[in-house]
Amino acid sequence: MPVIYTDLDGTLLDHDTYDPGPARAVLADLMRLGIPVVPCTSKTRAEMLPICRDLGIGGPFIVENGTAIWVPDQWGLVRPPGTGADAGYWCHVMGKSRGFIRGALAGLSVEWANRFHSLCDMSLRQVCAVTGLSPVEARAAQARHHSETLLWLGSAADRASFSDALRQLNMQVVQGGRFLHVLAGGGKGEAMKWLHGALSQRLYPGAASVAAGDADNDLELLEAADHALVVRSPAHEPPCPERDSNLYISQATGPAGWVEGIHKIMEELAKESRYGRFLSERHDYYAAQSG
Numbered sequence: 001m002p003v004i005y006t007d008l009d010g011t012l013l014d015h016d017t018y019d020p021g022p023a024r025a026v027l028a029d030l031m032r033l034g035i036p037v038v039p040c041t042s043k044t045r046a047e048m049l050p051i052c053r054d055l056g057i058g059g060p061f062i063v064e065n066g067t068a069i070w071v072p073d074q075w076g077l078v079r080p081p082g083t084g085a086d087a088g089y090w091c092h093v094m095g096k097s098r099g100f101i102r103g104a105l106a107g108l109s110v111e112w113a114n115r116f117h118s119l120c121d122m123s124l125r126q127v128c129a130v131t132g133l134s135p136v137e138a139r140a141a142q143a144r145h146h147s148e149t150l151l152w153l154g155s156a157a158d159r160a161s162f163s164d165a166l167r168q169l170n171m172q173v174v175q176g177g178r179f180l181h182v183l184a185g186g187g188k189g190e191a192m193k194w195l196h197g198a199l200s201q202r203l204y205p206g207a208a209s210v211a212a213g214d215a216d217n218d219l220e221l222l223e224a225a226d227h228a229l230v231v232r233s234p235a236h237e238p239p240c241p242e243r244d245s246n247l248y249i250s251q252a253t254g255p256a257g258w259v260e261g262i263h264k265i266m267e268e269l270a271k272e273s274r275y276g277r278f279l280s281e282r283h284d285y286y287a288a289q290s291g
Ligand SMILES: [Mg+2]
Pocket: 007, 008, 009, 010, 011, 176, 177, 213, 214, 215
């Protein structure tokens, strides 16, 4: 049984419309077959609750670029000491608070402050304009607790120097599809490894991990998983994970690329003859998708 860890924006959801398109039917199949799909996203928990409801995802999810993991109580995973809880989920936090990160940003040379705009400091109207989200969704996107999300206004060279300055403060800077994200601990790869350890210990012994992503903030995730799917983006170059095997780069972009790549990886896993049922059931469907 594989566990699929997937980025959302630009990967499972369209970069511009945030619609899962052809991925919705495949997602429903995976759910029906008991194959868990775990969102691993830069989105916040407030954004994820309605999205999980819409997509029919009832399991754990990883938010704010791998700085917090939310796990349903009913999944029965071992809850580490000190975890928070809310509405039937507990939360394992892997990153320092947004307040800590903002303090570090404020301590940098003042000239950097002209080069970025924090998502949380923007007006709702600005967030809607930059992201295409509705006002309600934009407010949920601003409900950040363990990461700071920046719209970069300077040059790419400036961004590299800025990232170096933050790395010297033991912070991570990762580029998503639209924004630059600053974290202090955790990360998509670390969070996936932690959760996959817990899932394979308790519920899915021997499970293969499958990762899907479209941007540089997915690199660690794509490098940490047993199988990696790079989904091409209409907006930027695909990330280049450092790995020699079990790597698939989609031809199609966004959710269509996700469907294409998940099909290929399921085919690979089926060669190990563990997932033949999935494939035989879906062969016609996928043939129609790719034909
Ligand atoms: Mg993305």
